[in-house]
Amino acid sequence: MPTSPDFKPTPVLTKRIPEDRSKRSTVSYDQYVATGGYKTLEKAIGMQPAEIVELVKGAVLRGRGGAGFPAGLKWSFLPPADGGPRYLCINCDEAEPGTFKDRLLVDFDPHLVLEGIAIAAYACQMQTAYFFIRGEYHHQAKVFKKAIEEAYANGVFGKQGLLRGASKFAVDVVLHRSAGAYICGEETALLEAVEGKRGWPRVKPPFPAVKGLFGRPTIINNVETLAAVVPILESGVDAWKKLGVESTFPGAMPSYGTKLMGVSGHVNRPNVYELELGIPLRTLVEKHCGGMRNGKKFKAAIAGGVSMGILGTDQYDAPMDFDIGRKFDVLGLGTACPTVFDEDTDMVAVARNISRFFKAESCGQCTPCREGSGWLLKLLTRIERGDGTTQDLDMLLEVAGSMGLTPGTTICGLADGNNWAVRTIVNKFRPEFERRVKPRFVPVYVSAAAGR
């Protein structure tokens, strides 16, 4: 159960980051240590690595990058250490439209992320961590580079072993800048990009935990996931499990903890908020974001990054937790960064914009995605222009439904994102689309003799 009626607990991830944008500044190493920073790493080093993995597993920390896969479980997939290199990749390729939560942590509390990296690296005995940041995050890359240098200068990382040699286990952190390709946020494409190749997702299995970066066991985690490891170890599993909600489906995984929710679109106070999972979208918008802009009515919201699909007008009360996909006909919670639209929004334009994104970012490896994304964009552009027919609408759904992992036609889930976005928008706002298309008359030929 949530600890407060408005789902706003004492901040856990953002305790050093004020909500007021104008009061934010980067927390330096000294400031971080002065406010209890790196104490949790010290605690972690006193534990057995396997103990930490069990602890994170027990906290059911579900991945914050979109898929919601439990981090502890992922860590436990690693084979036993064989003395060879093992890698940690941190996914900060935050490029999905609507998503801007990791930027907050990297910008203002980079050492929290670094502490999480150090703990994860120790827990899974991974010697090198590649911090994979998207190319467009120029400022953030500089901030994080400086934070890494500070951490090295203070002996957190480096040859002498973690935390000035408190542990013999040494960890190195490498900042790796991507170069403008959304697909590199897919974990195996990310590995290809670190290896210097084009970001083409790999066929799984083998899974990265067994054979990942440079052919070695690798764990890939989101920035926020690793940051959340710190409070779990600091305050304990029970404190973490008090936050968030249980699943309402029997036997399903719960949604524990707080989540950074970046709200954008037609609301009065778009921003990143740290709230408990399970908060209804309506509470999020009305209570925390100051309501809809210009007193307009709510029309729709993208659940969490455009690939997740759309929540319709009657789904304003949807709780933001990992059950959302099964209950509200969207792909999932994604990054929990909703983009909210008011009553004046043209949903055809929204669908077209999203399709343009997926067409531009399809890596071109699988035919259904490469060709399908182009077709969806063409059809939607035609409908938006007013030249579409009812047949185009059917074709749109047919093409969309035939691409992605779910029908089993592609290597990665990018096409699913395109599919779900287009399909849910058309299905939930079908009358709006129907008003925009012309009826298509099918000529019926009748024989001349019969006509007479």
Next chain:
Amino acid sequence: MAWPTKPSATMQVPRRAEPYVTDAMKAAWTKDVLPKYATKLGCLMPILHDVQHAYRHVPYQAQLEIAQFLGIAPSDVLDTVSFYDEFTVEQRGVVTIGVCHSIACEQCGCGSTKLIERVREKLGLLPGETTDDGQVTLITMDCLGSCDTAPVALFNETLHENLTPEAFDRLVEQAAHAKAGGHH
């Protein structure tokens, strides 16, 4: 992302006498980049970033020089260069204006469509084009990760948020007169 037709084996690579990859660059890469990656190919992306930053493009000659430095096939370098949007074979302008045209930026405030239109009116540029004097390049970009302050645009490496048409006009004006090497 693009899938360009690869230049044929008989293509003449335009060359200049002075190499793009300088000794200073090689020394810096040997010290800072090579030890960080398990393979030579792995070092490619940081190196390409440096070259793109220095020359505002990665010409074919530079690609050959990088391949030689790393001891990898030139086609591997071309493969990577052609995949990532940030690496270009054509030289970008002194200032690259990257207008975000993803969902929040298109829908909020004055909207990205209007910003792109302003550049066309002022400088006669369509997305993907560079002014004749090589001063300004306009590109559209997908989500810059700042949807709460939409619409946004990158001017080289600086993100400008909550743009209004007037503020954007002033930035475009400055870009048209910015000097090479200075950060906008």
